[in-house]
Amino acid sequence: MSAYLTELFSLAGRRALVTGGSSGIGYTMAEAIGRAGAEVVIVARRRPELRRAADRLAAHGVKASWISADLGDRADLDRVVEEGGEIDILVNDAANNIRKPMAELTDEDYEQTIALNLTAPYLLGQHHGPRMAARGWGRIINIGSQQTNSAFGNSGVYGAAKAAIAGLTRSQAEAWSRDGVCVNTIIPGFVLTPLTEPAQAIPGRTEELAARHMSGRNGLPADFAGAAVFLASSASAFVTGQQLFVDGGFSVH
Numbered sequence: 297m298s299a300y301l302t303e304l305f306s307l308a309g310r311r312a313l314v315t316g317g318s319s320g321i322g323y324t325m326a327e328a329i330g331r332a333g334a335e336v337v338i339v340a341r342r343r344p345e346l347r348r349a350a351d352r353l354a355a356h357g358v359k360a361s362w363i364s365a366d367l368g369d370r371a372d373l374d375r376v377v378e379e380g381g382e383i384d385i386l387v388n389d390a391a392n393n394i395r396k397p398m399a400e401l402t403d404e405d406y407e408q409t410i411a412l413n414l415t416a417p418y419l420l421g422q423h424h425g426p427r428m429a430a431r432g433w434g435r436i437i438n439i440g441s442q443q444t445n446s447a448f449g450n451s452g453v454y455g456a457a458k459a460a461i462a463g464l465t466r467s468q469a470e471a472w473s474r475d476g477v478c479v480n481t482i483i484p485g486f487v488l489t490p491l492t493e494p495a496q497a498i499p500g501r502t503e504e505l506a507a508r509h510m511s512g513r514n515g516l517p518a519d520f521a522g523a524a525v526f527l528a529s530s531a532s533a534f535v536t537g538q539q540l541f542v543d544g545g546f547s548v549h
């Protein structure tokens with residue numbers, strides 16, 4: 297890397313925590329942030345997947361560790377805060393989508409989804425945001441969805457949480473940007489990951505969604521590497537409170 301690019305994008309000396317970093321978009325962002333120089337802590341539930349992801353990161357020369365936790369569980373979340381240590385870059389990626397017609401969603405579906413998709417990003421931000429601000433530098437990357445701004449079938453409570461993520465991002469940015477903490481939301485298109493396997497299993501749906509992207513294809517985890525490094529780095533020092541659409545033009549088609 298030229299000295300110029302290093303100054304803009306290097307994450308050497310930074311420490312990142314990536315929730316959902318064991319698979320899909322989260323893994324790619326963890327790898328990209330790690331390969332740009334940061335030490336990375338990934339958080340998800342399943343140990344075998346976490347181990348495999350940490351091994352892959354290590355194979356890329358990334359200093360990586362993992363914490364197994366259910367981020368929808370408050371005691372586990374507190375443990376992530378405790379074991380995670382000081383963090384310069386927080387990526388709130390972990391999420392789940394309970395796909396049911398709106399009227400069939402139960403109270404439990406609502407509570408589980410809000411706990412994982414909204415409360416966990418909020419509480420991790422409440423812990424790390426002020427600490428980043430006190431140190432004068434930080435980055436929080438929250439992951440939204442097309443549902444942040446528009447309706448999608450059978451995703452009622454997921455959509456509600458993802459819309460709230462944009463509001464959370466703005467509030468966090470308003471609170472901490474003056475102290476060097478940039479907070480932004482990434483908005484993916486339809487991305488081929490384990491999360492969307494139920495949608496991919498519907499005949500014709502993958503092709504239909506591909507056609508709704510201006511790029512003519514669905515997203516892949518690799519499409520998120522550049523955005524993650526940009527938003528985690530000093531290159532984005534004057535970008536805060538925003539939604540960055542990494543969606544092949546889906547939202548404007």
Ligand SMILES: NC(=O)c1ccc[n+]([C@@H]2O[C@H](COP(=O)([O-])OP(=O)(O)OC[C@H]3O[C@@H](n4cnc5c(N)ncnc54)[C@H](O)[C@@H]3O)[C@@H](O)[C@H]2O)c1
Pocket residue numbers: 315316317318319320321322339340341342365366367368388389390391392412439440441442483484485486487488489490491492
């Ligand atoms: N794939 C898409 O089309 C798409 C579109 C828009 C937004 N997103 C968002 O991107 C992010 C990543 O999704 P993905 O598509 O890569 O899916 P994925 O299923 O590959 O990744 C989700 C990650 O979250 C973790 N996770 C799930 N439940 C958890 C829990 N209770 N506690 C801890 N970790 C948990 C999983 O282990 C996994 O690492 C999510 O925020 C998702 O809402 C995805």
Ligand SMILES: O=C(O)[C@H](O)[C@@H](O)[C@H](O)[C@H](O)CO
Pocket residue numbers: 393440441442443448451483484485486487491492495
């Ligand atoms: O779980 C899912 O099926 C995804 O998150 C979808 O809802 C879409 O891919 C997303 O909304 C596009 O951004």
